[in-house]
Amino acid sequence: MAKRASAAKTDTPAAPTEVDAAVVGAGPSGMAMALLLARHGFRTALIAPEAMAGDDRTTALLESSVEMLRTLDLWEAIEPHTAALRHMRIVDGTGRLIRAPEVVFDASELELPAFGYNIANLDLNRELAKACAETPELLRIDSKLASLVTAGGHAELTTEAGDTVIARIAIGADGRKSMVREAAGIAVKDWRYPQSALVLTLEHGVPHHNHSTEFHTPSGPFTLVPLKGRKSSLVCVVSPEDAAYLADLDDAALGLELERRAASVLGKMTIVGKRQIYPLGGLTARTVADNRCALVGEAAHVFPPIGAQGLNLGLRDVAALGEMLVAARRRGEDIGASGALQAYERARRPDIATRTTAVDLLNRSLLSDLLPVQALRSVGLYLAGRVSPLRRLMMREGIAPMMARPRLMRGLSLR
Known part of the structure; x- marks a missing residue:
C-alpha cells in the first residue's frame, strides 16, 4: 500500500493525487470500504488520522x-481474536406488571455454527489496518480532512496536512459528525435518549458457554457478550446519573454491583480495563448519497447499542455500495454520477429505515410505563419463544434482512 504520512505544509503544494474513490474515515466501516474497492481494481485513497488506541469497546x-469478510479474504486473520455467539438469551428484568418469559435463540436452529462472533475493536481495527497496509492499490493518507468541494464531475478533497485528492466519488465513513455529509449538503434527523451506556470488559468466575445474555431493564438493556476465555463485554444502558454513579465506584464495588444486576449468571465479576460512558441518541441522514458523495456507517445512521445492529448495518452499507460501484463501472458509467448514487440509495433506504425504527421502538418500549406497550413487547417475546417459525424468522432477520442482503454477504463474488 502506498502511504503518505502527515507532513507540515510547505510553500509549494504537492500535485493533486487522482483516484477513483476517496474514503474518509478509518474505523471498521471505512477500512472495509477502502479494502473492498481497492481489491476490486478501483484506485482508492483512505483519508484519516491513525486510529485512536483508546477504544475498549x-x-x-x-x-x-x-x-x-470471508469473501474479501479478511476473516482468516480476524477469527482468532473472536468468541462465537451460539446462543442469545433475553431476560425480562423490568420488574413490571406485565413481563415476558425468558427466550433463548439458538444458532443451530438456522443450521449455523454461530449467530456471529464478538471481537475487541482494538483487534478488529488492527487486523483491518494491517490488511490496508498490504494492499498495493490503496493509498493511505494519515491526515484529517480539511475541506471537500464537488464540481466539474469530480470531488476535490484537501487534508490538514496539505494533500489534495481528486476523486470521482467521495465516501463518508467519518462518523456522526461527518464532514463528507456536511459538504454534500445532506440533512439529518437527530435525536437524543435520556440514557447513557456504560461500556467495559469483565472477567467472571462462571464460563459463558458462548451465551450472549440481554436483560431488559426499565432503563434499557444490560447486555453481556462473550469474549475469548472467561471474559465478556458489557453494555449497561442506564440513566446518565446512574452511569456516572457506576463509573465512580471502585473495581471491587462495581464488580459486586454488576454481578447483582446480572443475577450472578456469570458468577463473580472482575473489572478489566477502563470504563467508558457514551450518551445515547439516534441519527438518520435524509439520503445516503448525493452530490458525488456516499455515506456508510455512522455517517448515515446512528442508534442505541441493541441487538448488535450498528456496525453490521454499516457493513451492509459497505457491501451494497461496493456492489453498486462495481456494476456501474461494468456498464461504463461514471461511478460518482447520479445513476450509481440513486441505485445505492434505493438499495439501502428500506433496510436503514426498518432497522432504525425497530431499535428505536424496542428501546422506547423499555422506557415506557404504559401497560399496552409493555403487553405488546411481552407478547412478542412470548410468541418468539413458543412459535418456532416466528423464532427462526426473527433470528434470520436479526442477522440481516434476506431481501437487503448484498452479494458479498451471500458469499457471491462481485466480479
Whole structure:
C-alpha cells in the first residue's frame, strides 16, 4: 500500500493525487470500504488520522458480516481474536406488571455454527489496518480532512496536512459528525435518549458457554457478550446519573454491583480495563448519497447499542455500495454520477429505515410505563419463544434482512 504520512505544509503544494474513490474515515466501516474497492481494481485513497488506541469497546460481527469478510479474504486473520455467539438469551428484568418469559435463540436452529462472533475493536481495527497496509492499490493518507468541494464531475478533497485528492466519488465513513455529509449538503434527523451506556470488559468466575445474555431493564438493556476465555463485554444502558454513579465506584464495588444486576449468571465479576460512558441518541441522514458523495456507517445512521445492529448495518452499507460501484463501472458509467448514487440509495433506504425504527421502538418500549406497550413487547417475546417459525424468522432477520442482503454477504463474488 502506498502511504503518505502527515507532513507540515510547505510553500509549494504537492500535485493533486487522482483516484477513483476517496474514503474518509478509518474505523471498521471505512477500512472495509477502502479494502473492498481497492481489491476490486478501483484506485482508492483512505483519508484519516491513525486510529485512536483508546477504544475498549467490542463489536459482535453477525453471520452476514462474517460472510462478507470471508469473501474479501479478511476473516482468516480476524477469527482468532473472536468468541462465537451460539446462543442469545433475553431476560425480562423490568420488574413490571406485565413481563415476558425468558427466550433463548439458538444458532443451530438456522443450521449455523454461530449467530456471529464478538471481537475487541482494538483487534478488529488492527487486523483491518494491517490488511490496508498490504494492499498495493490503496493509498493511505494519515491526515484529517480539511475541506471537500464537488464540481466539474469530480470531488476535490484537501487534508490538514496539505494533500489534495481528486476523486470521482467521495465516501463518508467519518462518523456522526461527518464532514463528507456536511459538504454534500445532506440533512439529518437527530435525536437524543435520556440514557447513557456504560461500556467495559469483565472477567467472571462462571464460563459463558458462548451465551450472549440481554436483560431488559426499565432503563434499557444490560447486555453481556462473550469474549475469548472467561471474559465478556458489557453494555449497561442506564440513566446518565446512574452511569456516572457506576463509573465512580471502585473495581471491587462495581464488580459486586454488576454481578447483582446480572443475577450472578456469570458468577463473580472482575473489572478489566477502563470504563467508558457514551450518551445515547439516534441519527438518520435524509439520503445516503448525493452530490458525488456516499455515506456508510455512522455517517448515515446512528442508534442505541441493541441487538448488535450498528456496525453490521454499516457493513451492509459497505457491501451494497461496493456492489453498486462495481456494476456501474461494468456498464461504463461514471461511478460518482447520479445513476450509481440513486441505485445505492434505493438499495439501502428500506433496510436503514426498518432497522432504525425497530431499535428505536424496542428501546422506547423499555422506557415506557404504559401497560399496552409493555403487553405488546411481552407478547412478542412470548410468541418468539413458543412459535418456532416466528423464532427462526426473527433470528434470520436479526442477522440481516434476506431481501437487503448484498452479494458479498451471500458469499457471491462481485466480479
